[in-house]
Amino acid sequence: MAYRRPPTKAQLRRQRMEALVNYPLDWLEERSGLVGGVRYFLFRKVPGDVNWMQTLGSAALTAFIVQAVTGVILAMYYKPTPNEAYRSIQNITDHVTLGWLVRGMHRWGASVFIILMFLHMGRVFLFGAYKYPRELNWIVGVLILVLGMMEGFTGYLLPWDQTAYWATVVGINLNGTAPFLGPFIAQFLRAGQEIGADTLTRFYSLHMMLIPGGIIALIGLHLYLVVRLGVTSPPWSKEAAGMALADEEPQPLRPGLTRPVPRGIAAARPEAGGSK
Amino acid sequence: MAAAPQRHAGVKPSRLEEARAQFARYKEDVKERGKPFYPYAMFHDTVMSLVVVSVIVGLAAIWKWTSYGPHHDGTHQGLLGPEYTAPADPGTTSFVPRPDWYFYFLFYLLRIFKWPESVFLGTVGVPTICLILLFALPFIDVRRERRLLHRPVAVVAAALTILSMAVLTWKGATAKEALASEVIADVPNWVKAEKLPQNAVPGARLFATAGCTACHTYLGTGSSNLGAPDLTQIGTRNLGIDFQIRHLKCPSCVVPGSPMPKFESLGEERLRQLAIFLEASKGKQ
Incomplete structure (x- = not known):
């Protein structure tokens, strides 16, 4: 066995530091x-030729996070009663520090979220990315879109102004x-015969608890x-x-597969084509 | 690597087998030639996310700074609309109902169907069918082909969907709205054209200001955004004053499935005026 020099003081210190930093992570x-x-998650492989269009999903996620964060802040100032709702919205918009920004981001973030979901869906459609084995993920995505639209519908009432009231x-x-x-359905949404205090709290609860909870769970899935x-x-x-179909010419079989390997790849990697 | 099973001569692999084989090949190829999500794809995602947040902040700023009016509030009509309108008032019905823009395509669908017999086709029928088709897409299109030029049906279907949604959204966005202040100016013309009796005039004025024309038309005035019936000659149906009052109080109680809001808040006296006006409307005389 070769002689090993004992570690220097500097090396020892470095080792101790590393252990200290790694300890919480290891724990x-x-x-x-x-x-x-x-x-x-971070170091999983993605195809080498992913496209900019494939950032639309994470862009929609970003818009949703903006909605979640601004929504939590708005909930700190908003009061879901017919007497207070309008005034609290005025207060947020006109008086609370940067309240206009938070409310504006929430208001317009909703539109951006919806647009990005539609664009993302269009991208998935054009790429045929909903095909085997990703059918279930398409369904989950459509559910998120529907819940997102429901967020739009329930959130629209909350400012309790004329637009909100009559549209609802x-x-x-x-x-x-x-x-x-x-x-x-109408009875459930109204929480009674007329749109009033109970409708407002019902929409508020649906808008900030039930539907977002569903969206978060579905985004996780x-x-x-x-x-x-x-x-x-x-x-x-x-x-x-990304190859959809193999070339028409007969190709050498790749081990374990029933489809021929595309020509370009078989040539580039001879070990992948033909039986060994 | 295991020995390669030879393809059975003459036996075509099933669609599912082919799909599985292709997916296995995809997995292997990504493993061998792919690149790690971090930092490559994540860089693109981060740039895109920053753009998204900037756009949202920009929209919020434009909304704020163009809708802040001389009265130091947000009711001013800016580039992106007012920050809030007048407080909700179930008593004044003179408001034009309007959803958020991404519901315009649904909103405009209503005009395509007749009230009230087939309105449910526009409100729930067509949207439900579209939604079911959307959910079922992966089971309708089961071919493995993904290249656009080899999927003519899918491309045409997508183009038609985008086109129709764009047209419906645009139509909904530009649909004419009836302002009470403009409608009221037409009341004398109505009285003349329909030879309305004197006792129907208060009802006519009420009809013009109480928001009826947000959904109904009368002698060409008003907006048909929601596709509600034209009331120019509603009186020829001789429904009776009592029926009209009951209907105004609770439309869906009298005509099941009617989406018209209740106008009970107007009060007995004004409802009677409206009913007299409606019954007196026998069309152009």
């Missing part, structure tokens, strides 16, 4: 596996025209499926990851 990892999970009167009446279920199934590469991709 957490040993008890939860979270560090490994985050590492897996009509909106609830339109729901009420549904066959069989309509009257029950959505992301889990993205990580598990991987990111789709663009349909025009030249790599096997």
Whole structure:
């Protein structure tokens, strides 16, 4: 065995420092596996030719986070009663420090969130990314979109101004025209015969607890499926990851697969093509 | 690596087998030739997120600074609309109902169907069918093909969907609104054209100011945003004053499925005036 020089003082100090820094992470990892999970999330492989269009999903997530943060701040100042709601909105808009910014971001963040969800959906459609094995994730995405629209509907009433009130009167009446279920839906949304204090608190509760809770859970499931199934590469991709169909000419078989390997890849990686 | 099972001669792999094989190939290819999410894809995501937050802050700022009026409040009509309108008042019905812009396409659908018999097709029928189709998309389109040029049906369907939603949103956004201040000027013309009796005039003025024309039209005045019926000759149906009052108080109680709001808050006296006016409206004389 070769002689090993004992570590110098500087090396020892460095080792101790590293242990000190790593200790909390190791502690957490040993008890939860979270560090490994985050590492897996960050360093998982995505196709080499991912496209800028594929940032629309995370952009929509960002818009949702903006909604969540500004919503929490608004809830600190907003009072969901017919007598106070309008005044508290005026107060937030005109008097609270940067209140106009928080409310404006929430108001317009909603539109941006909806637009980004539609754009993201369009991208997934154009890429054919809803196809096997990602069908379930498409359904989860559509559910998030529906819940997002419901957030728009319930949030619209909260300022309790004329726009809010009359749009909601009509909106609830339109729901009420549904066959069989309509009257029950309308009754449930109104929380009574007329739109009033109970409607406002009901919409407030739906808007800031039930629906966002559902959206957060579904976003979690959505992301889990993205990580598990991987990111789709663009349909025009030249790599096997994105190749929709193999070339027509007969190709050498790749081990374990029933489809021939595309020509370009078989040539680039001879070990992948043909049987060994 | 395990020995390669040879393809069975003559047996075509099923669609699911092909899809599984393709996915396995995808997984392997990404593993071998892909790049790590951090930092590559995450860089793009971060840039995009910063753009999103900047756009939201920008919209908030434009909203604030263009709607802050001379009365030091946010009711001024700015580039992006007022920050708030007058406080909600169930008593004044003269307000034009308008949803947020991303509901315009639903809102405009209402005009396509007749009230009240088939209005539910516009309110819930068509949207529900579209939603079911949206959910079912991955099970309708089961081909593995992803290249656009090889998916003509999907491309045409997408183009038609985008086009119709854009048109409906645009139509909803530009739909004519009826302002009470303009409608009231037409009341003398109504009296002349329909030869309304003197006792119907207060009702006519009420009709012009109480918000009826936000949804109904009368001799071409008013807005048909929501597709509600034209009331120019509602009196020819001889529904009776009592029916009209009951209907105004609670439309859905009398005509099941009617989305019209209740106007009970106007009070017995004014409801009677409105009913007299409606019954006297026999069309152009």
